[in-house]
Amino acid sequence: xxxxxxxxxxxxxxxxxxxxxxxxxxxxxxxxxxxxxxxxxxxxxxxxxxxxxxxxxxxxxxxxxxxxxxxxxxxxxxxxxxxxxxxxxxxxxxxxxxxxxxxxxxxxxxxxxxxxxxxxxxxxxxxxxxxxxxxxxxxxxxxxxxxxxxxxxxxxxxxxxxxxxxxxxxxxxxxxxxxxxxxxxxxxxxxxxxxxxxxxxxxxxxxxxxxxxxxxxxxxxxx
Numbered sequence: 001x002x003x004x005x006x007x008x009x010x011x012x013x014x015x016x017x018x019x020x021x022x023x024x025x026x027x028x029x030x031x032x033x034x035x036x037x038x039x040x041x042x043x044x045x046x047x048x049x050x051x052x053x054x055x056x057x058x059x060x061x062x063x064x065x066x067x068x069x070x071x072x073x074x075x076x077x078x079x080x081x082x083x084x085x086x087x088x089x090x091x092x093x094x095x096x097x098x099x100x101x102x103x104x105x106x107x108x109x110x111x112x113x114x115x116x117x118x119x120x121x122x123x124x125x126x127x128x129x130x131x132x133x134x135x136x137x138x139x140x141x142x143x144x145x146x147x148x149x150x151x152x153x154x155x156x157x158x159x160x161x162x163x164x165x166x167x168x169x170x171x172x173x174x175x176x177x178x179x180x181x182x183x184x185x186x187x188x189x190x191x192x193x194x195x196x197x198x199x200x201x202x203x204x205x206x207x208x209x210x211x212x213x214x215x216x217x218x219x220x221x222x223x
Contacts, residue, residue, distance in 0.1 A: 006032050009097030012050040013141040014043060018061050019050070020098060022209050038062040038139060038154045040205045053138060055083065055098070057125070060135040063100065064192060064205045065157040068127035069135045075126070076103045076111055081203075082124040093117045094179040100127065102193070102203065114201040157191055169194055169207055172219030178212060 010021045012034065019034040022042075032050065034043040038061075055061075060069040068081065076082060084099045094117060095101065101113040109121030137143050139154065146154075174185045177200070184196035195201050207213045 006047050006050075007097070009099065011037075011053045011055055011098060011138075013053055014045060014050045016141045016145055018053070018139050018141075019043060035205075035208060038065065040064055040208045042208065051141070055085065055125075055138065058132065058135045059138045060131050061137075061139045062154050063127070064203065065155060066129065066192070067131055067139075067155050068129055069132040070125050071128045071132065072125045074128055075109075076106055076124075078103050078105060081127040082111060082113070082119065083127055084119060084124050086123045088120065088123055090118065093119075095119065100203065100205075102201065116200070169204060170219050172217075173215065174217035175207065176214045176216055178214055183216070 006021055006024050008021055008023060012019050012021060014034055014036075018037045020037055021032060022035055023033040025031050025033065032045050032047055034045060034050070035041065036043065055070055057070055057072040060067060062068075063081075070083060080103045081100055082103060084095055084097070084101065087096050087099070089095050094115070095113075101115055101117060101119070103111045104114045105112045111119050111121075111124070113119060140146050143151070169186055169189070171186050171189060174183060175196075176183050177196075182198065184198050184200065186194045187197045188195040189204075192204055193201055194204055194207065202213075207215070
C-alpha cells in the first residue's frame with residue numbers, strides 16, 4: 001500500500017526489503033529517511049518509492065542479523081525484546097511507534113526497559129527469537145526474489161560485522177543520548193548490545209538512529 005503521509009516509526013518495504021522510517025524531512029526531495037531492519041543500512045528516498053506495512057501477530061523478520069517472530073500472546077521475560085506497536089508514553093518516557101526495546105524487569109505485565117522506559121502491557125508485543133510455526137515472512141516483500149545464499153547471510157551477525165565498519169562501535173566511543181541530553185562513554189559490549197558508563201544498555205542498532213544518539217568521539221579514530 002502506497003503512503004501519502006509518512007510518519008516516523010512506520011514499517012515499509014523498499015526495494016523488496018523491510019525498512020523502518022526514522023525521520024521525515026519534508027523540505028528535501030528525498031524526504032524519507034529509512035533504515036533497513038536486517039542490517040541497519042540507512043536509505044534516503046521518497047514516499048512514492050515505499051510501501052507501508054503494519055506488523056501483526058506471527059510476522060517474522062530479521063533485526064540486525066537475527067530473526068524474530070512477533071507474538072502478541074507471549075509473556076515477556078527480562079532480556080526479551082519488545083516491539084512497541086501502540087505507544088502511549090507517560091511524561092517521563094521516551095519512545096514512539098515501532099521502537100524495539102529490551103526488557104529490564106516486569107511488573108503485572110508492564111515492563112521497564114533498559115532505556116528506563118515504562119511500557120504498559122497493551123502497548124507492546126514480544127519479539128520471540130527464531131521463526132515460529134505458521135509464521136508469515138515479512139523480511140522481504142517477495143522472498144522468491146532473494147537467493148537462498150543471501151537469505152542465510154542476512155541472518156548472520158558475523159556477516160554484518162565483517163562487511164560494515166559503521167556497525168562497529170567500540171569501547172571508549174562517546175555518544176550524546178539526545179533524548180535525555182546525557183553524554184556517556186561505552187564501557188562494555190556484548191554481541192549486539194553496548195553498555196554505557198551510567199548503566200544504560202542499548203542494542204547496537206539504536207546508535208545509528210540520529211534522532212536518539214549522536215557520536216561525538218570515536219576511540220579508534222584517535223589512536
